[in-house]
Amino acid sequence: MGPLAPPEAFIGREAETALLRELVRKVATGHGGSLWVEGEPGIGKTSLVTVGLAEGHALGCRTMWATADEMSRHAPLHVLLDCLQVDPHDAGGRGTQISRLLRGAPGALGLTEPLWPAMEALLALVDELSTAKPLIMVMDDIQWADEASLLAWHRLAQVVEQQSLLLVAVSRPVPQREPVNRLRRSVLSHDAVLVSLGPLATDEVSELVTALVGGPPDTGLRHLADNAAGNPLYLREMLEVLLRQREAASDDGTPARLADSSATESGAAPWTVPAPSLSSVITRRLNFLPAEVLETLSAATLLGQEFMVTDLAGLLGASPSTMLSPLRYAIAAGVVVEHNRLLRFRHPLIHQALRDAIPPALRVALHRQAAEVLDKAGAPVERVAEQLLSGSDAVDGWTLDWTVGHAATLAHRAPEIAARLLQQVADHCAGTEPERWEVLTAALAKTLFRLGRNAEAERCAWQLLELAHDPERSAEMRWILARVLFSVGRNQQAVAVTEQALRAHPASMWRARLQALLAMFLRAEAGDVAAAESTARAALTLAEDVEDKFGIGYALCVVWLVEAVRRDFRSALATVNRALEVVGDDPEYRDLRSWALDNQIFTLQNLDRLSEAEASLHAAVTEAERGADPTQASLLIGTAVHYFWTGRWDDALTALASVVVEGPEVTHYGLREHGPILLYHGTAALIAGHRDDRDTARRHLEAGLAQPLVTVSDWENADFLLAAHALSAERDGDPTYARDLLATLLDIRPGQMTLIHQWLPDLVRIAVDLDDFKLAQKACAACATEAEAEAAYSDPARAVAAAERCRGLMAGDPEPLLAVADHYEAVSRPFERAQSLEDAAVLLARKRQTTQARTRLNEAVEMYAALGASWDIRRADTRARRYGVRRGVRGSRKRPSFGWEALSPTELKVARMVAEGMSNPEIATDLFLSRRTVQTHVSHILGKLGVHSRVEIATVALSHNGVRP
Missing domain, CATH: 3.40.50.300 (P-loop containing nucleotide triphosphate hydrolases)
Structure with a gap:
């Protein structure tokens, strides 16, 4: 409009x-x-x-x-x-x-x-x-x-x-x-x-009356205007009513002019408008419309602020041609206006006044009639449902038939509306029509689960299971119930529900899905990897037999879980690739495909195939932009983790900043599980800790540590937060507490996915510094075990490199650390390379190989400086200084925090694209980023440049001769 x-x-x-x-x-x-x-x-x-x-x-x-x-x-x-x-x-x-x-x-x-x-x-x-x-x-x-x-x-x-x-x-x-x-x-x-906006002042009211009536108001008219209490619309409507009254009372038919009115002896105007409310004034004014017009407009209010003529004709049981005369009159009177192919009430208060004037009982009946008219006209299901919800709680036969027939579509298109209507209609037929009640209650349970209203979904599912007769529907309800229970940490109950569902001998499709679900629970709850694998593979065979794509894809993802826990990443990659091939790009399996893509990226990262992992990340972003959940919370957090390990910390923070908090009371909109919230705070706190940004680190640590660890997802996503907590303790001069925090990683639950090897070199370093060689040896052994498992199935990669770092630290031998540093350089892991070089420099200094120690220290510090890791620089300097080793006089140059030089490489690209006049969606497509991430980059650029618009970004970029890279 x-x-x-x-x-x-x-x-x-x-x-x-x-x-x-x-x-x-x-x-x-x-x-x-x-x-x-x-x-x-x-x-x-x-x-x-x-x-x-x-x-x-x-x-x-x-x-x-x-x-x-x-x-x-x-x-x-x-x-x-x-x-x-x-x-x-x-x-x-x-x-x-x-x-x-x-x-x-x-x-x-x-x-x-x-x-x-x-x-x-x-x-x-x-x-x-x-x-x-x-x-x-x-x-x-x-x-x-x-x-x-x-x-x-x-x-x-x-x-x-x-x-x-x-x-x-x-x-x-x-x-x-x-x-x-x-x-x-x-x-x-x-x-x-x-x-x-408050009321108009007295002199402004007088001026408005003068403008509306054609001359200054007399005493009576001013007295009447006082009733409007400075409300311009109220005043206009009262004057309009008064004008029409005078025109109706005029004997000679001459147009009335309120400014010409003569006052009575008391000074009051001879005409008054008894108007206790604005609504009543509007209603009184509209009463001058012919009855046919009022009837037509009153019916139209049931269709909303705007309406289609054909819908109105259907509601009134008339042909559209009969609407021509009353609607033309209404347009001429200024009550409604044309808006595209629709008509719209000129002012919402007119719409409200007409609607409120309809007796409640009649209004309920008209809403019910409007629902049927809209349905026959092919209106979207949500519009029909709106009319049904605007009427009475009473449910008739047509409403019941319509809701049962459209439950699935309505739940998909408008779940909030669906939840209200399904509950209302299900309550109506409870105890009287059991088959329809089952259909409605099943749809309600799925809708509530989809909305994340777990307690209501659980209650609904239990209620249905007590009375349901359809075995397939019971199996589906138990699937949902088990998912709800598992998502809130009630794992044993989830296992019991799933096993009970399987004992009921459901059809093959649901048996396959339930078995795959049980396999996931066995891995997570009991830590029984062997049982989980055999159950998942049996589910896969059954799903293949019935050609159930969802069941095949789900079972494959559970098999992937087992293989990843075993550190058989080569097989895991083949399994997840097959899952992606099975589900394809069918939007029906979008959630399952998203899970499989996450698994693929994780696997590639652990194989140190980081460029392929990044390509998969780009594919996932593209898919999310095309139609999956655009909030992309989990995807953005995963992107931040990838950028952390590949040394793109500014980009990691941008990805985290793109996990938008959708209002002060809503946390991390779009996250279906609680666990990623811990990873969100942990990654942000860890980067802030390494950069010695104590306020930011503390804020994220406090927020993350306040989250309860209830589900398996919570435990498996808490390691970054634990590492950040240990880093904070070490930075604050309490290495003993840092050691104790990291030592908890040695007691992870059986079957848990957490990769402990990436944190164990820090634990060994701190334990050796504290002369706790027993704990250091234990940590070395744990890292070696994880490395052996990985090496047994895949080419040596992350865990093997971490084990070599632990061995070198424990033995005081810099050679393994230097070899690992070369590996990290080859696979583009700059942060871990810097850590290895720092440790090697300290060990070389301890052996009195001062020149080599200084060279390696300078290399480490240069890499830390590129990351902005000021705490690591200070720690490295302190450790080397104990053995008389100091860096050269040049030192490292820290990137400025303000101005063009403060922009990260990605921000420079974005700034130059902005200067070329590209929109955020165009930049996102060009750089394989989400539109939201581009928005975050632009926001950072504005802050670093101290400007306030894209135009000013372009001006700065052009002044630096910025051209597209």
């Missing part, structure tokens, strides 16, 4: 108007911003924004506008789609793409969420539009917006400073909705401008 026409008379608000005009001028020059306008209904919020933004077109800006209504709450992304003028039902262009994404694919267990890729596509569209031309986006009556649109607005507000984008949110103080309150707090915490 485009910008609205300016109001007929706009009085006052000079300071607020000037503020908006300044924001428009800034966005026209490439400086983004965010504005939140709030005030009571009718106070003039929309008029202010319309007037304040009026110069945008002349300054080269594009303005896009949407107005939410009460029905908008139930339609995911509806308001954002409207604002960006994207019609998901359009046959071409963006509409086709968004429609395809919103339909998505339900997935093997209905777990793939189509909303996120559609949101990502819309946010990418904003990127493109704002890069091509300064963009102003207005969301009016945002208090009614759906949660997906609110989330998208939040995400835009987080990065608004790096786009030519002005976000304007317009809100009433009521109703109070927590998602809206959360958004308000979030945008204001990111420097949004807040404008709170």
Whole structure:
């Protein structure tokens, strides 16, 4: 929807108007911003924004506008789609793409969420539009917006400073909705401008009355205006009612002029408007419309703030041609306006007043009728469900039939709506129609599981299992129940539920899936790798027999788990590659493919095939951008871990910063498991600790250590946090505590995936320094065991190199350390190479080989400096100085923290692409990054350069003769 026409008379608000005009001028020059306008209904919020933004077109800006209504709450992304003028039902262009994404694919267990890729596509569209031309986006009556649109607005507000984008949110103080309150707090915490509109002053009210009635008000009219309490819309509507009253009472038919009214002896105007509320004033004004028009418009309110003529005709049981006369009258009267192929009520308060005037019982019946009309017209299932939820809790036969028939589609397209409607309808038929109750309750359990509402999903699944008659449905419920129980750490109960499901002799497909699930539980809970492998391979054979792609892929991923625990990474790679081949790129198996890709990347990393691992990471990012979960939280954390080991710490921090916290009360949106949160905080704390950024390290350590270790995923993702904690203790002068923390790695649970070899050289180093040779020997033995397991199956790689480091430290022999340093150089692991060179330098110094020690120390420090690892530099200097070895006078040059030289290599590439006018989606495609990661890079560039827009980035880049690498 485009910008609205300016109001007929706009009085006052000079300071607020000037503020908006300044924001428009800034966005026209490439400086983004965010504005939140709030005030009571009718106070003039929309008029202010319309007037304040009026110069945008002349300054080269594009303005896009949407107005939410009460029905908008139930339609995911509806308001954002409207604002960006994207019609998901359009046959071409963006509409086709968004429609395809919103339909998505339900997935093997209905777990793939189509909303996120559609949101990502819309946010990418904003990127493109704002890069091509300064963009102003207005969301009016945002208090009614759906949660997906609110989330998208939040995400835009987080990065608004790096786009030519002005976000304007317009809100009433009521109703109070927590998602809206959360958004308000979030945008204001990111420097949004807040404008709170109060009543017009007395002189402004008088001026407005003069403008509206054609002359200065008399005493009676001023008295009447006082009833408006400074509310411009209230005043306009009262004057309109009064004018119509006078026209109706005029004997000669001459137009009435309120300014000509004669006062009575008491000074009061001879006409009054008894209006206790704005709504009643609007209703009184609308009563001048013919009855046929009022009836038509009242019915239209049931369809929302905007409606299609054909839907309205169906609701009224009339042909569209009969709607022509009343709708033309309504348009002429200014009650509704045309908007694309739809009609829209001119003001939300008109829509609300007409809707509230319908008797509640009749309104319920009309909502039920509207649902059937929309269904016959082929409307999306979520629109039909909205009507059913807006009516009574009573459920009739048609509602029951429709909900049963559309449960799966509705749960996939709009899970929040589905959960409410499925619960309502299931409650209705409980005890009376057991078969339909089973269908509805099963769909409800899957929907709740998909929404992450584990306690409700568990309760629902148990309830169904008590009464279900369909063995296949029971098997599916036990699958979901076991997944829920395992995800919250109730592993033994998950095993019991799975075994019980298998004893019920389900059909082959579900038997295969349940056996694969049981294999995963056996590995995680009992640590019985052999039993897990035999069970997983039996599940694989059964799934192959019935040609169940999901079962085959799932069983292969469990076999991969067993092989990875055994450190048979060569076989593990073949297994996961086969899993990826089986599931292909079918969107139905998107979740399973994402898991398999994570496994592939992990395996390649442990084979030291880092370039291939990075290529897989790029493939995973591309796939996520194409349609998987665009929040990519787990993927981004995995990317950060990869960059940590390959020495790209700035890029690692960028990936972590891209794991967006979607508001003050929401933690790490998009993470289905708790474990990756520990890895998120651990990686961030470890990098900050090595860089001696104590505040950041402490913040992440406190947040990570506050998380409980409940599930297997928690234990397997906690090692980075443990290493960061030990590093903090050593840096704070407590090596004994650091040793004790790292020593806990020697007691990991059987069957656990955690790779301890990557941390054991630090444990050996600290233990030797503390003369704890018994513990050092134990750590060496543990590392050797892991290395032997790896070498038995694969070419010597990570664990073997770590074992050699431990051996050299324990023996005081620098030669193994120097050999390992060469290996790390060959496979591009600069941090571990620097550590090995530091340890070798210390051992050489201890042997009085001073020149060689200094050479190796300088090499180590140069590499640490490139990483920004200032704590490691200080530690290396301190250790070598004990034996009289100091670095040369040149030392290392630390990268500056501000200015062009502060940019990392990736940031330099991004800055130059920005200078070329490329949008974030274009840069993301070119660099094989996610769009969100590019946003984070741009944000870092703005901070390091001390600039405030993409235009200024381009100016700095061009001043440094930046050309694309």
